[in-house]
Amino acid sequence: MSDPGYTVRCREYAEAIWELEEAGIPVRQVRIARWLGVTPVSVSEMVRRMQVEGLVLIEGEIRLTEEGRYLAEVVVRRHRLAERFLSEVLELPWAKVHEEAEVWETMISDDVEKAMWAKMEDPQTCPHGNPIPGAGYQPPEMKPLSEMDTDEALLLERISEELELDVEMMRFLDENGLRPQCRIRMIQKDPYGAVTVEVGDRQVGIGRFASERLFVAVEASRSP
Ligand SMILES: [Zn+2]
Structure with missing residues (x-):
């Protein structure tokens, strides 16, 4: 692990595998390649190397070992904390912080991480509503917009x-x-999964890909 380029890539791959799992997507080399925007050949080389290092197991699908999962959770946690910090404390545009956090996540030390937790008073999710690993977030019941x-x-x-x-x-x-916490009203659904919703005073058309990946909180039904 003395090659610094390799160490950085290792973190990126562990993060990608963790996030694919979180999204319920089968972790195969082709999916990792698409997630990271790299070629399948580089994925297959890298995954093999990570297997030798004891970070992943390849059993049809690719799985993180305990060590790999620990590594991934550090990166995901720092990424989501950084997003939160950039939008909440530095007030950067909400839609831009993911990109910036890709750089930040690699530079945050244990001490900086601790200071971020304290400064933001124990945040639970990133500004897009994705749970920060280790924050003890209890998600409400959710369903995709498409449903x-x-x-x-x-x-x-x-x-x-x-x-x-x-x-x-x-x-x-x-x-x-x-954005998270906005109220969405379903106006119309077409048979192919595209929807029209009302947000504030405007109507917005959303394609199937996005409508299956935006999650709304299901309100507990009132007891009679
Ligand atoms: Zn986010």
Whole structure:
């Protein structure tokens, strides 16, 4: 592990594998390649190297070992803390912080991490509603936007990490006021999974890919 480029890549891969698992996507080499925007050949080399280091197991799907999972959770935690810090403390545009946090996550020391926790008074999620590992977040019951009924109005709780990877998508969501805790009313659903929703005073069309990756909190039904 003396090669610094390798160490950085190792963290990125562990993070990607962890996030694929979080999103419920089968962790295969081709999915990792797409997630990271690299070639399948580089993934297969890297995954093999990580297997030798004891960070992953390859059993059809790729799984993190205990050591790999620990590494991934440090990176994901620092990424989501950094996003929160950048948007809450430095007031950077909400849709931009994911990109910036990709750099920050690699530079945060134990001491800086501790100071961030204290400064932000124990945040539970990133500004997009994704849980910070180790924060003890208790998520409400959620469902994807695509499963809302017509006329139902619920609060947006979470924008999945997969959408965060797409800068254009984040800009679109931001421009249309689709951010955690906004109220969304389902206007119309088409048979192919695209939806039209009402957010504030505007109607927004959302394609199937995004509507399956935006999560709303299901309100506990009132007891009779
Ligand atoms: Zn985020």
